[in-house]
Amino acid sequence: xxxxxxxxxxxxxxxYCVEGSPxxxxxxxxxxxxxxxGRPDVFFKSxxxxxALGIDDSLPAGxxxxxxxxxxxxxxxxxxxxxxxxxxxxxxEEPYPAIAIAHSHDLYASLxxxxxxxxxxxxxxxxxxxxxxxxxxxxxxxxxxxxxxxLRGARAYEFLASVGYDAAVPENPTRRFLVRLGLLKNFAATxxxxxxxxxxxARVARLGGTSASEASLLFSLFSxxxxxxxxxxxxxxxxxxxxxxxxxxxxxxxxxxxPEPTARRxxxxxxxxxxxxxxxxxxxxxxxxxELLAIILRTGTxxxxxxxxxxxxxxxxxxxHRLLGxxxxxxxxxxxxxxxxxxxxxxxxxxxxxxxxxxxADDRAGDQPTVASSAELFARFRPRFQTETQEHFVMLAxxxxxxxxxxxxxxxxxxxxxxxxxxxxxxxxxxxxxxAVIFLHNHPSGDPAxxxxxxxxxxxxxxxxxxxxxxxxxxVIIGAQRYYSFADEGELD
Numbered sequence: 001x002x003x004x005x006x007x008x009x010x011x012x013x014x015x016y017c018v019e020g021s022p023x024x025x026x027x028x029x030x031x032x033x034x035x036x037x038g039r040p041d042v043f044f045k046s047x048x049x050x051x052a053l054g055i056d057d058s059l060p061a062g063x064x065x066x067x068x069x070x071x072x073x074x075x076x077x078x079x080x081x082x083x084x085x086x087x088x089x090x091x092x093e094e095p096y097p098a099i100a101i102a103h104s105h106d107l108y109a110s111l112x113x114x115x116x117x118x119x120x121x122x123x124x125x126x127x128x129x130x131x132x133x134x135x136x137x138x139x140x141x142x143x144x145x146x147x148x149x150x151l152r153g154a155r156a157y158e159f160l161a162s163v164g165y166d167a168a169v170p171e172n173p174t175r176r177f178l179v180r181l182g183l184l185k186n187f188a189a190t191x192x193x194x195x196x197x198x199x200x201x202a203r204v205a206r207l208g209g210t211s212a213s214e215a216s217l218l219f220s221l222f223s224x225x226x227x228x229x230x231x232x233x234x235x236x237x238x239x240x241x242x243x244x245x246x247x248x249x250x251x252x253x254x255x256x257x258x259p260e261p262t263a264r265r266x267x268x269x270x271x272x273x274x275x276x277x278x279x280x281x282x283x284x285x286x287x288x289x290x291e292l293l294a295i296i297l298r299t300g301t302x303x304x305x306x307x308x309x310x311x312x313x314x315x316x317x318x319x320x321h322r323l324l325g326x327x328x329x330x331x332x333x334x335x336x337x338x339x340x341x342x343x344x345x346x347x348x349x350x351x352x353x354x355x356x357x358x359x360x361a362d363d364r365a366g367d368q369p370t371v372a373s374s375a376e377l378f379a380r381f382r383p384r385f386q387t388e389t390q391e392h393f394v395m396l397a398x399x400x401x402x403x404x405x406x407x408x409x410x411x412x413x414x415x416x417x418x419x420x421x422x423x424x425x426x427x428x429x430x431x432x433x434x435x436a437v438i439f440l441h442n443h444p445s446g447d448p449a450x451x452x453x454x455x456x457x458x459x460x461x462x463x464x465x466x467x468x469x470x471x472x473x474x475x476v477i478i479g480a481q482r483y484y485s486f487a488d489e490g491e492l493d
Contacts, residue, residue: 001182003207005249009181010208010215012245017221021230024221027058031213034164037132041114041125042083046070047162052107052150078111110148131160137167137202137212138195154194161213168201168216170194171225177235178219179318182251187318255289256311290314296349301337309337313346324350325387354383370403371396371438374485377476385442385478393420393441397434398473405432410439420457422464429470436471440478448479450486458486 001009017024036044046066049055053069056062069075070084114127134140141156151159160167170189175197178184184200186193198212205215220226224233234240239252247253287295293310300306316334317323323331328343338346371377385392393411396404408428411420420441429437439461443449450458458475465472474487486492 001249001251006183006204006207009183009246009249010204010210010218013218013222014208014210016234016245017218017228017231020232021228023228024218024231027217028214030058031217032211036128036163036165038124039128039163040083041127042079044125044127044163045079045083045111045114047159048110048148048150049075049107051155051159051162052110074108075111078108078115106149110150113147131163131165137165137198140165141167153191154189157194157198161216166211166213168198168205168212169220169225170197171220171223173223173225173233173235174201174216174219176237177223180235180239180250180252181246185319187322256314289320293346296345297342304337309335313338320350321386324354325389370401371398371473374474374476374483374488377438377440377474378478378483381440381442381476381478382483386480388442389444391441391444393425393439395425395428396438396440397429397432398436398438400435402436402473405434422460425461426464426468426470430468434470436473437465438473439475442478446480448477448482448484450477450484455491458491462492 018028046057049069050057050062050066055065055069057066070079075084114125130143131140134143137157137160140160144151144156144159145153148156148159154170157167158169161169170193172189175184175187175189175193178197178200179187183204184197186196201215201219202212205212208215217226221228221231222233223235227233232240234244241247241250241253241256244250244253290307290310293313294306297306297309300309304312313323313331313335314320317326317331323346326334328340328347331343331346332338332340381394390412392409395408395410397406397408399405406428410425410428425437425439439458454475454477461475462472472492474485474492476486477484
C-alpha cells in the first residue's frame with residue numbers, strides 16, 4: 001500500500017470513530033496529555049494492578065473497581081498508607097472479590113520491583129526515569145517482560161500505552177484488520193509478530209501525523225478489539241464490508257468482495273449467468289481469489305455455497321501463500337464443510353499453480369538448462385522454497401558447459417540450521433561426473449543474510465571442491481523476497 005493510501009486509511013478510520021462517538025475525541029485528547037514522566041511509584045503500581053485484573057480504569061466504573069481492588073488487605077504490603085489515600089473504596093461500595101491465585105503470584109512479584117527500588121516521597125519515580133533510557137518501544141517492552149512477570153507477551157506494550165509511553169498495543173483483531181487491509185503480512189501472535197504489528201501501527205501513525213497510541217486505539221475500535229457503545233466495529237471475524245469506508249483501498253475487499261447477507265442463499269446454479277464464477281471465467285472476466293477457489297470446490301453444503309466456502313477458507317488463512325503452506329488436514333480442520341477430499345483438490349490446484357510459476361526446462365538429452373546467473377536461480381527456486389518451514393540444502397551438478405546434469409536434495413535441516421557435510425554433497429557430484437556444482441539453501445525466516453555457519457560451510461565446500469577438482473561456482477541463499485550469492489559478493493575466492 002502506498003504512503004498516500006496509508007494516510008487516507010488512517011484518516012478514514014479516525015473520522016469514522018470520532019463521528020460515531022463524541023467520547024472518542026475526548027479519549028484521544030486524554031491520550032495526548034498522558035505521560036509517564038514525573039509520575040510517582042503509585043501511578044505505575046496501580047496500572048499494574050488494573051492491567052493484571054483486567055480493569056479499564058479510563059471510565060468511572062473502572063475507577064471504582066480499581067479502588068475496591070486496592071482496598072483488599074493483600075495490597076497493604078505493596079502500597080503505603082499515603083499512596084492509598086484517595087484510592088480506598090467508598091463505604092457504600094461492595095468489597096472486591098478475592099484475587100485468583102493465578103493472578104496473585106505474578107502480580108505481587110511484579111509489585112515487589114518497586115519495594116526494591118524505593119523512591120523518596122515527593123520525588124519522581126525511579127521507574128519513570130528508567131523508561132526514558134530505552135531507545136525504542138521494543139527494548140522497553142523487553143525490559144518489562146524481564147522484571148514484571150505479570151507483563152508477558154503483548155501485555156508489556158499494553159502497560160506502556162496505559163502509562164503514557166507512545167506504544168501501540170498488539171491485539172489480534174487489529175492484527176486481522178491490518179492483514180486484511182494489506183499493511184501487515186505476519187499473522188502470528190508471537191513476540192516477532194507483535195513487534196511487526198507495533199511497527200506497522202507506528203508507521204501509519206507517523207504518516208498520519210499522530211501518535212502510535214492514538215492510531216492503536218482507533219484501529220482497535222474499528223476492528224472490535226476495544227468497544228464503545230456508539231462506535232460499531234466493522235472489521236470483525238465476519239467483516240461488514242458493505243458499509244466499510246475503506247473498501248476502495250482494502251486488499252481483502254478487492255479479493256473477497258462483501259460477504260453474502262445472512263438471509264437464505266440461492267445455490268450458485270440458480271444465480272444469473274453473469275454472476276456465476278465458472279461462466280464469468282469462460283467469458284474472460286477477471287475473477288477474485290475466492291471465485292477461482294469456488295470453481296475448484298464446485299459444490300457447497302446445505303448452508304453455504306461454494307463461494308461462501310471459498311471466502312471462508314481465504315478468510316481463515318489470510319492469503320493464498322498461507323493456504324499453499326497448509327496441509328490438507330489443516331484445511332479440512334479449519335473450515336466446516338471442507339472434507340479431506342476437497343482439501344486435497346485445493347492443494348493439488350495450488351501445487352499446479354506453483355509448478356506453473358517455475359521456469360520451464362527441457363529435459364531432453366543434450367538440452368538441459370544452462371545456469372546463467374544467481375538471479376535466474378532465485379527465480380527458479382523461490383516458488384519451491386516459499387512455503388518451507390525447514391532448511392533444504394540442494395546441489396546442482398553441472399557439466400563442462402554449465403548445463404545442469406542433475407538436481408540433488410543433499411539435506412533437510414531444522415528451522416535454523418542445515419546439517420551438511422562436504423562428503424555427503426560431493427559424493428553425488430562424483431557419481432554424476434560433475435565438472436562443477438552450485439549449492440543452494442533456503443532461510444525459512446525469509447532473510448537471506450548469511451550466518452557465520454553459512455560462511456564457514458561455504459569455505460569448507462570450496463576447499464573440498466578444489467581437492468576433488470570440482471569447481472564450486474556459487475552458493476545461493478534463497479529468502480522470501482531476495483537472495484544472497486556468495487559468488488556475486490566475491491566470497492568464493
